[in-house]
Amino acid sequence: MGEIAVDDFRAEVRAFFDANAARKGEERRDWGQGSDRVGLLDEKTAEEERREIEAGRAWRATVFDAGFGWITGPTEFGGGGLTAAHQRAFGEVASEYRTPSEAPFGIGLGMVAPTILAHAIEDVKQQYLQKMWRADLIGCQLFSEPVAGSDLAGIQTSAVRDGDEWILNGQKVWTSGAHYSDIGEIITRSSPDKPKHKGLTMFLIDMHAPGIEVRPLRQMTGGASFNEVFLTDVRVHDSHRLGDVDEGWTVALTTLMNERASIGGGGVGSASTGASRLMETARRVGTADDPIIRQRIVDLYVRTNVARYNNLRAMAKIKAGQLPGPEMSIAKLSLTQNMTRTADLIADILGPRITADTGEWGTFAWAEFVLGVPGMRIAGGTDEVMRNIVGERVLGLPKEPAPVR
């Protein structure tokens, strides 16, 4: 795409969107009008999910083929070679248009692709990155196991070398989107005799390879957006190793930093939208005069704004070329804490309407949000683990004593 001034680029982006997408209408959500859904996880039927992925894939292909699919990516791998300022300009224009959901590609593009770019060999970057950014391939993250989540370095899935290949055996769990993914970033134990952080190796696997079985897990919200993944004698070529043998922990950190940045960074939204919807709901159900409810709505508004400014500060650091670090743990923690406060508050505003569907617009719909919040406090590192990181690495407090086993 060559050097192009941000303003000229913005004009090109605008022309692209005008030709390919409809502008959003007035976004006011009038009481009783339109959908009242307030979910956090993906609660869809298999058919709805299939249609969402199809529409998202077609849209990403259009965006990519127009040259806007991977704006800041290196040109040798199919990226645009432009700056973060160009990416921001694209995001600003894009937010004014109605486009298909890109949620199914979030893990692949937010976490797996940056790890491939940082740790794969040249051929693998050539083979996968462009296809991922065009959504020809969808990626998932195979880290957690039944006995290893927060203590990720305790994973047991084994990788045994066999000539130019490795043979993988074990079980992963909570793998979001594994059932529609084409490739997966998997952490394995390659040297069981070494200390646990030292004997891990990361690979990129084909999710359609023989020996991989994906079984959906239903969550309490009703959807089934994550899975168990069983691996039996799955073969992967050594060229698909990410990073060095036994250096998988370093590679995992790249993925986890990007994960926290993408979850926490999602909380930069407007505080007033959330607060006004809560206030409107309280008015409709007759709890708006309760002084405690009023105080809690304002408290939430203030806290959401503080989190927003904190995130903007962290984002500014990233834009200035510094790596996302422990700040992203603060971003993730404040986002999920504010979600928890919102869930508690809306449950008190609505009372029994949150547990039984009276058919009244904008009331029982909150149940999906309330039931989804605990998952957000766990995904991408639990609140407790985030507190440990903030305590030890941001505040410099002494390390917590390890539990006696």
Ligand SMILES: Cc1cc2nc3c(=O)[nH]c(=O)nc-3n(C[C@H](O)[C@H](O)[C@H](O)COP(=O)(O)OP(=O)(O)OC[C@H]3O[C@@H](n4cnc5c(N)ncnc54)[C@H](O)[C@@H]3O)c2cc1C
């Ligand atoms: C919505 C969702 C999507 C997910 N998607 C994926 C995915 O795509 N890929 C993937 O690999 N994983 C995924 N996960 C799994 C997630 O990464 C793990 O659930 C998470 O890391 C916690 O691990 P665990 O479930 O084993 O809980 P555990 O680690 O067993 O934790 C149990 C409890 O102990 C606490 N605890 C643990 N260690 C400490 C400590 N040192 N100090 C204080 N308290 C502690 C925890 O905070 C928690 O309350 C997903 C999870 C959710 C909820």
